[in-house]
Amino acid sequence: xxxxxxxxxxxxxxxxxxxxxxxxxxxxxxxxxxxxxxxxxxxxxxxxxxxxxxxxxxxxxxxxxxxxxxxxxxxxxxxxxxxxxxxxxxxxxxxxxxxxxxxxxxxxxxxxx
Amino acid sequence: xxxxxxxxxxxxxxxxxxxxxxxxxxxxxxxxxxxxxxxxxxxxxxxxxxxxxxxxxxxxxxxxxxxxxxxxxxxxxxxxxxxxxxxxxxxxxxxxxxxxxxxxxxx
Numbered sequence: 001x002x003x004x005x006x007x008x009x010x011x012x013x014x015x016x017x018x019x020x021x022x023x024x025x026x027x028x029x030x031x032x033x034x035x036x037x038x039x040x041x042x043x044x045x046x047x048x049x050x051x052x053x054x055x056x057x058x059x060x061x062x063x064x065x066x067x068x069x070x071x072x073x074x075x076x077x078x079x080x081x082x083x084x085x086x087x088x089x090x091x092x093x094x095x096x097x098x099x100x101x102x103x104x105x106x107x108x109x110x111x112x113x
Numbered sequence: 114x115x116x117x118x119x120x121x122x123x124x125x126x127x128x129x130x131x132x133x134x135x136x137x138x139x140x141x142x143x144x145x146x147x148x149x150x151x152x153x154x155x156x157x158x159x160x161x162x163x164x165x166x167x168x169x170x171x172x173x174x175x176x177x178x179x180x181x182x183x184x185x186x187x188x189x190x191x192x193x194x195x196x197x198x199x200x201x202x203x204x205x206x207x208x209x210x211x212x213x214x215x216x217x218x219x220x
Contacts, residue, residue, distance in 0.1 A: 031206055040122065042199060042212035043157075050206050058207070090157065092208075099145050099164040102201070102208055104157040 002026050006091050006105035013081040013112045021076040021108050023091030031094045032074035033058075033102065034066060036087040043090065049074055050096075081112045115140050117202050119211035126190045127219050134185040134214045136174075136200030145203035146183040148174055149210075152196045160198070161185070170194070190218045 004025045013019055023032065030051050035043040045058030049068040063085060065077045074093075078085060088109050092102040116139045126132045138144060148160040161169055163176040163183060174185045183200060195218045200211040 033208070035210075040212060042119075043210040045207065045209075048207065092157075094208075096206075098205070099162060099203070101147055101159045101162055102149075102157075103159075104149075106156045 004091055004093055004103050004105040006089075006108050008108060009106065010109050011111070013078075013110065015082060015112060017081050018077070018079050019081065019110075020078075021089055021091075021110075023074045023076070023093075023105060024072055025074075025091075025093040025103070026072065027093060027095075027103065028071070029093035029103070030071070030096045032068065033092045033094075034064070034074065034076045035090045035092065036060065037090060037107070038087050046076065046089075081110075083112045086110060086112045115202055115204055115207075115209045117200050117209050117211040119198075119200055119214050121214045122212065123215050123217070125217045125219055128192055129189050132187050132190045132194070132216065132218075134198050134200075134216065136183045136185065136211060138181050138183065138200075138202050140181075140202060140204065142204060144176070144178075146174075146176055147201040147203065147208075148172070148183075148185050149199045149201060150196050151199065151213075157199065190216075192218050192220055194218050 033048040034046040047066040052071040091105040146163045149157045150160045
């Protein structure tokens with residue numbers, strides 16, 4: 001059981017380049033999330049999805065776009081990367097039951113130069 | 114607005130000493146609270162959730178609605194407890210995290 005899988009694990013981008021981070025879960029979870037983790041700031045929600053075909057903005061959505069074309073996949077896109085987007089990105093998923101916890105991926109370490 | 118506060122960024126204790134990691138929340142509804150742990154360069158893992166009222170790896174946490182707190186406690190810290198700990202609040206389809214407390218257990 002793989003759980004939540006993120007690809008890639010590491011990436012270095014130059015300012016202005018674009019990229020897509022892929023998150024896949026095999027637990028049939030309805031909810032999926034993208035967080036960024038920065039020192040001293042904890043985890044901040046970028047975007048989330050409550051089901052296939054739906055997306056919503058989180059706390060820090062600017063500069064990012066997402067898509068949930070299939071229930072098991074949640075893509076995070078950076079159209080024009082900026083140094084401020086240097087961070088560790090975590091994908092997570094959960095069931096819809098009240099009290100269900102988040103299940104996290106291993107993270108993607110992104111550096112924008 | 115929902116908020117989770119972890120007042121200590123860094124916490125050091127000696128092995129065998131008690132440890133308490135503080136978490137306070139603000140939420141007008143009925144909260145669902147969790148503690149997550151992140152060991153060095155690993156993914157975040159669920160440690161505790163308040164609805165389970167369980168003890169994991171010797172840690173416990175009690176929800177105090179009067180004080181709006183969900184402090185994490187362990188009577189005797191171990192070196193393997195050294196990690197980053199995050200308190201999280203669920204409002205249904207969103208989770209809000211505190212800024213985390215880095216715990217170091219000194220041998």
